Amino acid sequence: MSDSKTPAAADVAARLAALREQYSRRLSDDLQTLMAQARELSTRQTGVDVESMQTLRQGLHRIAGSAGTFGYPALSRDAREMELWVQTVIEEATQPTPAMLTALFDRLEDCYRQLEVGATPAVSEPGGSYDLASGERAIRVAIMADGDTETLMQALGGFGYDCRTLSAADAWADSAPDVIIVDTAKIAESAWKPAVASVPQATLIMLSASGDFETRLKAVRDGARGFFTHPIDVPSLEHRLRYLVNLPQQDPYRVLIVDDDVDLAEHFRLILKGAGIESRVIDEPRHVLQGLRDFVPDLVLIDINMPGCSGPELARIIRFDDDWLRIPLVYLSAESDTHRQAQALAQAGDDFLVKPISDIALVTAVTARAQRSRQLSLALARDGLTGLIKHPAIKELIEIEMSRSQRSHSEACVVMIDIDRFKSINDTYGHGTGDYVIRLLANLLRQRLRRVDHVGRYGGEEFVAVLPGCSLENAREAIERIRVSFSQLECVAAEQTFNVTFSAGIASTTGWADAELLLEAADRAMYEAKQGGRNQVRLAKPEA
Numbered sequence: 193m194s195d196s197k198t199p200a201a202a203d204v205a206a207r208l209a210a211l212r213e214q215y216s217r218r219l220s221d222d223l224q225t226l227m228a229q230a231r232e233l234s235t236r237q238t239g240v241d242v243e244s245m246q247t248l249r250q251g252l253h254r255i256a257g258s259a260g261t262f263g264y265p266a267l268s269r270d271a272r273e274m275e276l277w278v279q280t281v282i283e284e285a286t287q288p289t290p291a292m293l294t295a296l297f298d299r300l301e302d303c304y305r306q307l308e309v310g311a312t313p314a315v316s317e318p319g320g321s322y323d324l325a326s327g328e329r330a331i332r333v334a335i336m337a338d339g340d341t342e343t344l345m346q347a348l349g350g351f352g353y354d355c356r357t358l359s360a361a362d363a364w365a366d367s368a369p370d371v372i373i374v375d376t377a378k379i380a381e382s383a384w385k386p387a388v389a390s391v392p393q394a395t396l397i398m399l400s401a402s403g404d405f406e407t408r409l410k411a412v413r414d415g416a417r418g419f420f421t422h423p424i425d426v427p428s429l430e431h432r433l434r435y436l437v438n439l440p441q442q443d444p445y446r447v448l449i450v451d452d453d454v455d456l457a458e459h460f461r462l463i464l465k466g467a468g469i470e471s472r473v474i475d476e477p478r479h480v481l482q483g484l485r486d487f488v489p490d491l492v493l494i495d496i497n498m499p500g501c502s503g504p505e506l507a508r509i510i511r512f513d514d515d516w517l518r519i520p521l522v523y524l525s526a527e528s529d530t531h532r533q534a535q536a537l538a539q540a541g542d543d544f545l546v547k548p549i550s551d552i553a554l555v556t557a558v559t560a561r562a563q564r565s566r567q568l569s570l571a572l573a574r575d576g577l578t579g580l581i582k583h584p585a586i587k588e589l590i591e592i593e594m595s596r597s598q599r600s601h602s603e604a605c606v607v608m609i610d611i612d613r614f615k616s617i618n619d620t621y622g623h624g625t626g627d628y629v630i631r632l633l634a635n636l637l638r639q640r641l642r643r644v645d646h647v648g649r650y651g652g653e654e655f656v657a658v659l660p661g662c663s664l665e666n667a668r669e670a671i672e673r674i675r676v677s678f679s680q681l682e683c684v685a686a687e688q689t690f691n692v693t694f695s696a697g698i699a700s701t702t703g704w705a706d707a708e709l710l711l712e713a714a715d716r717a718m719y720e721a722k723q724g725g726r727n728q729v730r731l732a733k734p735e736a
């Protein structure tokens with residue numbers, strides 16, 4: 193852990209400390225309540241009823257699930273053992289004797305004394321608390337390939353990666369790379385292997401001439417985390433790079449925490465916040481559907497034992513709705529009995545995390561699952577041919593940018609782009625070449641636009657770009673440059689070369705009342721560009 197904390201980290205740490213103190217007081221009260229209950233039951237003449245034992249079990253369960261998180265792991269284990277004993281008594285319908293209940297009281301009193309004597313809880317479980325992420329920097333990518341690596345360098349550079357080519361003889365000099373891309377088709381194993389071994393912390397991606405099973409297996413055994421065959425599909429390679437180096441998302445992961453223990457849920461929220469994950473706490477299961485609609489999380493953490501509606505029941509309610517099918521539902525519960533865990537998972541839900549859980553384990557588990565969930569959503573929203581955002585998702589982004597720009601009084605632009613005379617390209621060179629041209633333009637748009645911009649495939653040979661924080665004039669300049677570059681690209685088909693152009697229309701959020709009008713305006717401007725002779729960019733002028 194670093195000593196010098198950022199103000200945000202210091203704030204989280206202070207709030208965690210306050211929460212821990214508040215929890216210590218609550219724990220002391222809870223133990224005293226349980227002791228009073230055990231004492232009262234041990235003196236009852238009429239025998240012990242099931243409801244009273246249930247109340248005891250619930251109190252113990254609450255401590256078992258939360259004490260470890262707040263720095264009392266031994267107390268958590270004790271509470272869990274006592275809970276299991278009470279549970280067995282309930283399930284077997286036996287009548288606990290006064291001696292048994294006195295023994296329970298004694299054990300609770302021991303716990304209470306430990307709490308009083310132990311005073312300060314351990315700050316965190318073994319495994320450590322989560323260190324706050326440091327500042328952002330460009331990801332360093334070293335490319336080991338003989339011959340022409342310029343295209344790959346340029347393409348990845350366009351996505352904001354700090355790329356350099358490296359011959360096997362080069363030293364890693366001052367700054368070791370985060371990722372090494374080795375073209376095994378061009379570089380001998382005896383040359384790249386020692387170079388890669390000298391930077392074990394770097395992630396290895398292999399490019400290969402062959403994609404058969406044996407070659408892939410060998411790549412895995414050589415430590416590759418990504419594998420691509422020639423010709424290299426740059427959007428897929430970039431997608432894999434983003435996944436491997438876990439680039440900070442434009443939007444942090446979002447987690448919905450459903451737990452009736454408000455202190456514990458708040459603790460989890462703060463720990464996740466410290467790791468850059470946004471979360472929202474819901475302590476009342478009936479508010480979950482609204483929470484899902486408002487917050488649209490990447491993951492839901494659900495407690496199992498909640499009054500009025502159990503975790504598995506809630507998971508089944510969430511699964512009624514197709515909209516949330518892609519979101520993993522993960523139980524976070526003190527239930528350590530694997531049989532009961534399996535029962536909960538058989539009803540609904542995707543995974544189980546057992547409380548108490550260390551901060552780092554929570555962050556790691558949540559990040560991995562949220563990342564998968566985000567990737568799945570992205571994959572579903574991506575067009576197969578180009579890797580660009582599909583029509584419905586780009587329309588949604590236009591709406592989001594429209595309302596963002598209205599809220600913040602900033603300007604954003606929407607660009608409609610259509611390849612000129614595309615039908616004749618298909619007719620002359622075949623559909624495959626048409627597809628190649630579509631991918632060419634998709635790549636160019638991704639390379640040339642900023643990372644904050646969104647690019648979508650709107651239809652066959654039609655694209656839409658959304659440029660936040662960009663004036664009409666700046667958008668025109670950017671698209672004009674791309675238009676010129678595209679028109680100069682040499683396309684190759686059946687040993688012939690040819691050039692292709694596009695027409696574009698741009699509209700600014702400042703000129704139109706809603707997303708639909710904005711898109712229509714960009715479309716009209718694009719149509720004017722076609723009418724005006726194609727291969728040009730037109731701006732939409734709002735009516736006076």
Ligand SMILES: Nc1nc2c(ncn2[C@@H]2O[C@H](COP(=O)(O)OP(=O)(O)OP(=O)(O)O)[C@@H](O)[C@H]2O)c(=O)[nH]1
Pocket residue numbers: 577610611612613614615616618622623624625626627630651652653722726
């Ligand atoms: N290769 C390929 N062709 C497609 C795809 N989607 C649509 N098309 C074809 O793209 C062509 C679009 O043609 P039009 O919209 O008429 O465009 P155009 O008249 O040739 O050109 P402009 O008037 O300049 O827009 C049609 O022939 C479609 O079949 C695709 O994914 N791949």
